[in-house]
Structures are given as C-alpha cells and as structure tokens.
Amino acid sequence: MRFVARRVATFLASLLAASLVVFAVMAVLPGDPATVAAGTEATPEQVQALRQEFGLDAPAPERYADWIGGLVTGDLGETFLGGRSITTEIGSRLPVTLPLAALGMVLAVLVAVPLGVLAALGHRRTSGTVISAVSQLGIAFPAFWAGIILSTVVGVRLGWLPANGWVPGASGWSVWTEEPWEAFQRLILPAVSLALVQSAILTRYVRSAVLEVLREDWLRTARAKGLTRAQALRRHGLRNAAIPVVTVLGLQLAAVVVGAVVVENVFTLPGLGSKLIDGINNREVVLVQDIVMLLTVVALVVNLLVDLAYVVIDPRLRHR
C-alpha cells in the first residue's frame, strides 16, 4: 500500500512539473496569439485591445495560476480564434485519436509477442535471425513514410481501403455506433503504419526478455523436472518475461499517441494531432497547453498503471 501511495504522489508531482514546463515553453515561443487572431489587417490598437481581452497582458505567474485553476475545476478555456470551448474541441477529436492509438497498440502487441517469443526460441536458428533482421528494418521505418506508402499503394492504386480522410459528415462518438465499419476501415491503414514501427521495437524487447528468462537457472530446473521448453516457458517463464515487456509497453504507449499525431497528418484524420499542430501554428497557447497536459496525463497514467501492474504480476512486490 505504501508503494501505491508513493507512486500516486510521484504521479501528481510529475503532472505539476510537466505543467510548468509546457507553460514556460509556450510563454517563450515568439509570436503573439493576439496578432494571429487579429489578423494581418488589424491596426496596432486593435491588436492591443485583443491582447487585453485574452488576458495576455497579465504577468506570467498570474496566467499560469489562472490556467491551472481552470484545469482543476474542469474549465479548459476557449480558443482565441473563434472563442470555441477547448473541452469541446478536444472532446470532438478523441473519437478518432483514441481508437487509432488503441488499435495501433493492439496490432503491435498481437504481432510482437508471438514473433518475439519465436525469435527467442529460435535464436540460434534461421527463424530467429530472420525475425531479428526484419524487426531491425521495421525500427528504421518512419511511421509517416509507411503511412504514405500504404495510402498510395493500398488506398489510391489498389483502392482496397480509403486513401485518407475520416467518415464524411461524421462528428463525435456517434460515428462508432452509426457507421462503425466505415470508421474502422479508415483507421486500418493508419493503425498499421503505427503498428509497423511499434511492433518492431516491441518484438526485440520481447525477444530479449524471453531470452533472459530462458537462461535462468530456475528454468533449467523446470526443464530438468521434465517440462519441455515451451511448457516451462508458459508455466514459469512468461510471467517473469512480462515485467520488462510491460515496462516497455507503457513507454511505447506514449510513443504511439505521439506517433498517432504524425500518422493523422498523413491520413488527414481530424484527430488530436491535427488540432495540436493547428494550435501551434496559430499560437493557440491555451489549447496547446491543454492538449499537451492531456497527453502527459495519459502517459503518466499509463506508467502508473504499469507500476501497479507490477504488483499484480510480481508477488514479491506485494509484501513490501
């Protein structure tokens, strides 16, 4: 229990630190949100009036406190351009980005775990070497390059799947209840692009984790007791191998979410990625801060869950 409490405290401290960093970065970024919002046709007086309206005149600590105060009470603020509720803006993007990241991760795991185990089992044979080499290649592929190739070949040339774009006219989570197949189709290629790199990385981790386990004395004891290698692995080995793999999964999930941002751009999906990039270009300071904090929360929560998962997987931690 003390372990859990300590982890939660670390989580909150990390959140605070992250918020300070993102606020500082956005504050020093050159370019003024009021100038962008006022547009190039505005007079200096109009820009100044906007700066006051947006509260950009206030000193940095005050702006930080306002923002954090809003976050804690659930008020994410409004965009400078168009005065749109940021909560709605972010919320409308989640039906695209969350399923995409999840699908990408699931595909990656489904491919990486069996391949990694096979690579470890066959590490002195050709099968192991081949899988190793292929995974090496996979790491070298940038996700967006894979995306462009898939979009052009599978989408445009072959026409098997939509080349890019989201379900026309769709907005919100309702698309998943009304046109789930349409929506799913449009996530396949992007998820595969994401999964290509992720599974390559994961495969190598699974392989090395399983190899480690195969070398352990207690595994040799299990073999000596009469279990085959596969049985020994399944009964004793995988749980031990799971620990480093779960760690990496946690880190990779954060990478998948970031990768989703890039892939969304290639496939012109109206997700969190395009909103973030658009926000940066328009100096939508509050929007960018909010999205980055959201991604940070996701990453920290995942890592927290990973740490808590250790307690479940590894009984040795339970009695600390």
Place this chain on the structure above:
Amino acid sequence: MTRLSKRFSVLVLAGALLAGACSDDDEGASDTTAATTETSSGTATTQGSEGQSDATLNVGAVLAPTSLDLTRGSGAGIPQLLLYNVYETLVKITDDGEFEPLLAESYEVSDDGLTYTFTLHDDVTFQSGKPMTSADVKFSFDRNLTDPAAPSIIAETFSKVASVEAPDPTTVVVTLNERSRNFLYNIAQTSGIVINEAAVPTLQSAADGTGPFEVTAFAPPDTATLTRFEGYWGEPAKVAEVQWRYITDASALAAAAQSGEIDIVTNLAPELFGPFADDDSYKVVDALTNGETILAMNNSKAPLDDVRVRQAISHAINKEDVLQAAESGYGRIIGSHSSPADPWFEDLAGKYPYDPERARSLLAEAGVSDLTLTLRAPPPPYAQATAPIVQSQLAEVGITVQIENVQFPLWIEEVFTNANYDLTIISHVEARDVVRYGDAQYYWRYDSPEVQALLDQADAAPTEAESDELYRQVLNRIADDAVNDWLFVLPNLQVIQSNIEGYPENAYSLSYDLSGITKA
C-alpha cells in the same frame, strides 16, 4: 486624403500553403492551358447538363477558415467558403470580373460619382428566417463605417463614405464625400456583405446570411459543411450539400482526388498537377490569381535605401528560373504590382531583364561591396522554393544572402509589423492592392509623396480611363524605384472530376462560388 492604414494582403490563396513534396518532373505550363472541355469560355455560371439536385459535392481546399466571421476574420479560408455562398453583397463580381446585380436588383451612380442608389429585391430572407430590408444594409454599412474593430481593408473601403440612408425598405443611398473609383468594386466583396444585426454576437461561430447555402457544420481546421438554403430568394443551388475538406499536405490532397473522395480540388500544388492534366477522366483549370509574389525589400534599411542597390538586385534575379522552381512554370512573370485582373494592368516584366553584369556595375556605382543580407522566408512552398534561387543568383553578383525560415506569427510580428528584415518573399493576393504603395508605414517603408498623390488622384478620377492611366503611372513609378522585385502572379490550378460542371474558372475573386455548380 485617404488615411491608408496597414492592410495586409498575405491571404495566401491556393497553392501557397501546400507543403508539397519537391518533384523533379518538369511539366511546364506550355501546353497545359487546358481549358475545360465543355463549358464555354464565357462566364462560369453557364449551365452545364442538369445534375442531381440531391447530390453532395466534396470540395478540397488548403487553408481552413479560422472562424465564420467574414466581417472581421482574416485568412483566405473565410471568404473562400462564405463569400457569395453564405453571405451576399449588393452587387457581385462575376468570374470574368464584371459587375452583376445581386441583392440590389438595380443601381445607379450619379454623374458626379458621389451618390450611389441601390434598389433591393423585396423577397430576400436571412437563413434564420428574418426578412432582409434596407435597414439591414444600412446596419451592415454603418457598422463597417464606425466600428473601431473593423479591419483596415474595410475601414478604407468606407473612408470616403459620408452617409448611408435607407429611405424605404427597398432603397439604399450611399453618399461619398469624394469620387471613388474602387468603392463599388470593394463593396462587391467582403467589405459590402449584408449581415443580420441579431446575429452579431455569434458571428464567429455561426453564419446568418442571405446566400444560397447555410453553414450546418464547422470543425476547424478539418471540415465544414454547407447545406442548400431552401428559403433562398434567388435561383436555388444545384447541389444539396457541399462538404469541404481542408488538407494542407498537397500529396494527401492529390491522393483524395485520385481516389474519388474529392470532386473538386480548388488549388493543387503545381508539381502534382501534371498527371491530372494528362488524364482525361479529370477536368483541369489552369488560371491566374490576384497574387503578386514579390521579393520584398526593406526600403528604409541601408544599403537597400539606395535605389541602385534595389535595381541591382532586380537585375540579378532570373525570374524564369524562379517561376520554374516555385510553380513548375505555371503562373506569369510580372514587373510591377499588378495582375492581369486589374483593369490598368501593364506588362512591365521587361524593365529589369536578367543582367548580372548590369547588377554588378550598379552595385559598384552605389559603392557597395561584400554585402550580406538576411532573407526571412515564411512557410509557403513558393517562398521556400524561391529562397535558395535568390540566394544563389545574388551570390553571382557578390551579395551573400542568409536564409532564415520563419513561421507566420513570427513573420507577422517581425517583418510585417516591425519591418525588422532585409529581404522577404511573400505573395499579396488582395485585388487592386497597388494602393499599398501609398502607405509609408507599410512594411516596405516606401515613402513617395508623388506616388501617394497619384494614388489619390487615381481613385478620384472622373473617368475610368483617366483612372487607369494614373494607376499605370504608379506602376511605372514604383517599378522605376525598384521598391520590390516583382516575381510572378500566383497560378491557381484546379482538378475537377469529369461529372462536375458550373465551377468558377478564374481565381480573381476570394470567393469560391458554388452557386452554379452541378454534379451529375
């Protein structure tokens, strides 16, 4: 004297903001002035074959609107979506650049050019249901006249207006205190749209106009949806719905067109245009815009304040090379601040022919050697492609150019507002924006009382012919002064599925006029 406040005409239309990949194929423009196959060369509102009236049209564009406020918002995306489609003006500018009555069924200008009398249609309603009368026109115009938040382009349009009266529900009388040649032209566009007073508090997020379409969905920066307005006073739109998709990546835009998901690409990067031009299953339109793309020079910063140095730079640039690199040969080379859409256009491209020798001797005359200049290049592809060319060509004449890539917010603050730059590359897409040369505070910091006087006289001239002549004098004068190096007019390349008709062919207007489009 008209007070010309800063107006920024960097609404980079079309191909401007596409992050297109470089291409090494040289599909020149030579044989691809491929006009469309079926529409006549007249107005684009010519009726094509009857389309399905319940069709959904899918349009792909690059720059998304930042809000729905056409009266205050900036950026090319807003008028492209809303002008003439959702909001209307008293008089419209057609695809050929002619005036056509719109909300005003007729209008009259007094002989002294000071009184404009408009007679409105009596059956116009806003999309919210409220009937439109002259009171709404008066409100809209008064708002532009008196609102301190009005952008300078609008403030200028109304700078000569003395009063706006609405003597009866279908009559509007606008009185100027001085003749203005460009007044009607300006109120035929964004400055003159008619809005509903009750809608003002929500202008940014909702549109209530009198046009043939209403906005039913808006999700920046990705999509917008226009639906046919069934209560429209005029001829109803030919399609039931228009889905706009905003795609900044040129390859993705091309891919969407190739897979049939987009019916019209309103502007495609030139390097991707070739395959479509050769493919019979698409119609392609190769047109010009009002965008004068320039190598701008800071006239107030030594040694660029010496006209010989600016002239030297003009002679050192080979515009053919620039056009090939930036636009794959599409577009048109110019020699002053005017596009062929301007009634006073004069081809001055020959004023500073490519002549490195002359450039070097001019620099020597000005006593300049070992000159280093900074070129601040904003994101648009034409700027990114042109910058290295400028750098290498100026190096030939002994000028070292350091390229600094800057994002737009920085560009606006540093270059445009503070004139903290030596050279920059940008395209000015506003129509008839030669008037900018009368503003000594504009980011070129060019102060010529002679040009200022000429511009005032040109707008107040008693006949169009005299006005044209005066504007041409301005064009020549600023070219002689080499205020900037004018490179080319931005091209506008459209790719259209073959079952679509009635689309606009020219790109001189900021509006993408959907009212006549049919989809079979």
